[in-house]
Amino acid sequence: MMRPARRGGTLLLAIALAWGMVVRVDAAPLPRVASATLCGDQYVLALADPAQIAVLSPQATDPRLSLLAKDAAAYPRRPNAAETYLDAGVDVLITNAWTDHTTARLLERFGVRVVRIPTLNDMEAIAAMTRDIGRALGHPERGDALAARFVARVEALRLAAPGRDRLSLYLRPGGGTAAEGAFVATLMEAAGLRNQATEAGLTGWTSWNLERFIAAPPDLIVTSFFDSPHAGVGRAFGNHPAFTRRAERIDRIEVPGQTWICGSWILEEAAAFLHERLDRLNAAEPRP
Known part of the structure; x- marks a missing residue:
């Protein structure tokens, strides 16, 4: 004290x-x-x-x-x-x-x-929280600078919109997903991606049905934590042969889980990663 x-x-x-x-x-x-x-x-x-x-x-x-x-x-x-x-x-x-x-x-x-x-999903609220913590730690100038950098990176993603309106779905190994109201979904929207979970009427942190994925796959899956060494029931969705076979034919971006483990300034790293990988995907697509 x-x-x-x-x-x-x-x-x-x-x-x-x-x-x-x-x-x-x-x-x-x-x-x-x-x-x-x-x-x-x-x-x-x-x-x-x-x-x-x-x-x-x-x-x-x-x-x-x-x-x-x-x-x-x-x-x-x-x-x-x-x-x-x-x-x-x-x-x-x-x-x-x-x-x-x-x-x-x-x-x-x-x-x-x-x-x-x-629990923050709004990017401006995350920036404000970053500034508040900077002040609490005795470094308001660092908090302001980190918040400004965070906002700039997310805005750069939003302006570029490299997602090109692709129908996309976020997945974790257990079948968890993110719909409107979850910060992962907010960042996907900023990237110019359509969120299949949101369009299905889901909200927040929720789950996706394997049968629905097989019957109506998205154009792109955005995944995290599939490289985790931990096995078990929590990976039943991601390890299912029906998923792996279907996923092989779908474009995929594996976002490092540590870049969006929570709704904080670290989302700038997820934004930059999404931006780079979507640009790479766009460059690989044949021009019309």
């Missing part, structure tokens, strides 16, 4: 060093920060000074899930627990708005600022 400022530069520095705080000359001390979730990890790693980072989530170094997995390797990873953050002298915790409310409320009672990342 934030410690009270004292008069006198020498005394302030001594106190800050004793408490392990990060200090800027002629400015307020920077907060010690922690992340409880994958989405929070991406914000903390992108916006905080290395010396500010106290704890990241246990999944922060998983390269299939974390865009900044290599950067995360330098920091402690711990399960989400109030005592962990208090022992680390954390001033600010970044977490998801829908998880572990008990821990968040307990930390707030001890003076820790908890920043909750909501």
